[in-house]
Amino acid sequence: MPITFEQVTYGYDGPGAGTRALDGVSLTIADGEFVGVIGHTGSGKSTLAELACAARLPDAGRVVVDGAPTADRRGRREARRRVGYVMQYPERQLFAETVGEDVAFGPRNLGASRDEARSAAREALELVGLSPDDLIDASPFDLSGGQRRRVALAGVLAMRPRAIVADEPTAGLDPQARQGVLDILRDLHGRGVTVVMVSHDMDHVAALAQHVVALAHGRVIADGTPAEVFSRAEELRRAGLDVPTAARVARDLAARGYAFAGEVPLTLDALARAVAAQAGPSAPRASAASPKSGPESESGPTPELEPGSGSGGGR
Amino acid sequence: MRRIAIGQYVRGTSPVHRMDPRVKLVACLAYMVSAFVAPAPWGLVPVLAMLALAIAASRVPSRLIARASGPLAFFVLLTVITNLLVVHEGTPVASLGWLVVTDVGVASAVVLGVRVLALMLAGALVTLTTTPVGITDGTERLLSPLARLGVPVGELATMVSIAIRFIPTLSEEMRHVMTAQAARGAAVDEGSLARRARVVVSLIVPLFASALRHAEGLGDAMEARCYVGGEGRTHYHVLALRRVDAAGIAVVAAYLAVVVAMAVAR
Ligand SMILES: Nc1ncnc2c1ncn2[C@@H]1O[C@H](COP(=O)(O)OP(=O)(O)OP(=O)(O)O)[C@@H](O)[C@H]1O
């Protein structure tokens, strides 16, 4: 579902007053795209996410979801129905006595019957990799942090959104749970759902996004493919952002004489392939890695990359 | 809902900001009483003059004062309207069916409106120029004589300051949960009564859950730093009277003398 921002301005102190959380933001999210939104703390990422799902309305400019501006009552209703919103720490939205009831809350609100809602809940739980039979009658408050996050995600997915906006969906999770959430988002994207993911982790963005939007002080400072955006390392650094680990390593290697033909590798897979290609015939073991040397392995598991760019701690 | 303004403190370095919270609290209380005992109409002149002086000395922009007292304007309006309609002495100046407004009614409505307004602005000025910590510390010190009677003044003050501290945190979290539930089709202002009740539950449970989570975290953090309540705790910010306080006390005392003199002279 396409979402466009046209010269959108938003301030928390009301129109025209105080500082602007978003200032003249224009961007287009195409149907079925996976978009990564990056930016320093306070740059306006969450504000952008809330505007995209019509939880907030712009002070000036327009947000258009599937052809209808969110400022119109009808457009707003449709946007809220079709765009799923996963807030930061979404497990905080859990409230029902059982997992099943909580996940079915959305469909019930949209008017589904008890049975329909229950089957939508089962389906959504399966989608997030939880076994409905084991968990549907459990209390959400008895689950682990990672499981709770999955249940909360299922609560959004049960409404069968055509687009999903997730605000730092991996924040505060351990690496394994983090990988699980990323896989869910990748899977959704594979099913044709438009995904907007706000993230502090450049490696996650590089691994998943087709389109990256970088914000600084409420303005868009870069908008394009990951390769385009991350090639502007200096600008990003000035905006308090980093480039993916692979790109950093590649840069250091380049400084020591490696030559990278074409695009800078953004994932460790791509980096490994590029390095292996350089090691070439002289290194006998390089050939072992080469059979998998197709262009961009779309299907492989997301490499979980940690160093340096952890996405927030705490709980 | 954009931002919740409860006891919003506006940073500043004015004499009013620098005054000891105890002095401000006592002065404010005395002023509030004086605003009601000052004889109308001339007694209101020093009342308003004192307020204007305090506001000017605080250097808080009038825009912020208006915003902080905005919600209270409702009470002022209510006072004025009740007075207009309830007082029946004097000559009628307007009537609508059984509603009669008299000249005495108008006069008393205006006078009472001014008194209530002065009261509220004085309160707003104290919260605008004093940090929440300052207010609780000041209150604790002022109430400390009650500790001899067995009232746990220190614990109460700590509780209040913690509660104030968590208002913005919880309201921010609440806002996110409201957004998230609204995105799941749960709006408080739609649907049948049963459904609305369910929506309220979907907000209240997360609120309690996060209040408990914060309480647990804070409890651990305080214990880890060896917090013990009870007697003998010292303060990081030691309250002490300084020159500004002496000046403030002098001004307020002079003002009170004027008002008392006017009240007695009548
Ligand atoms: N509820 C609010 N009331 C007032 N100002 C706010 C509110 N929420 C955000 N802001 C301000 O708006 C700006 C953008 O905030 P936003 O939450 O969108 O940033 P962010 O990029 O999501 O940051 P983070 O990475 O810390 O989550 C910040 O300057 C912030 O202080």
Ligand SMILES: [Mg+2]
């Ligand atoms: Mg944010």
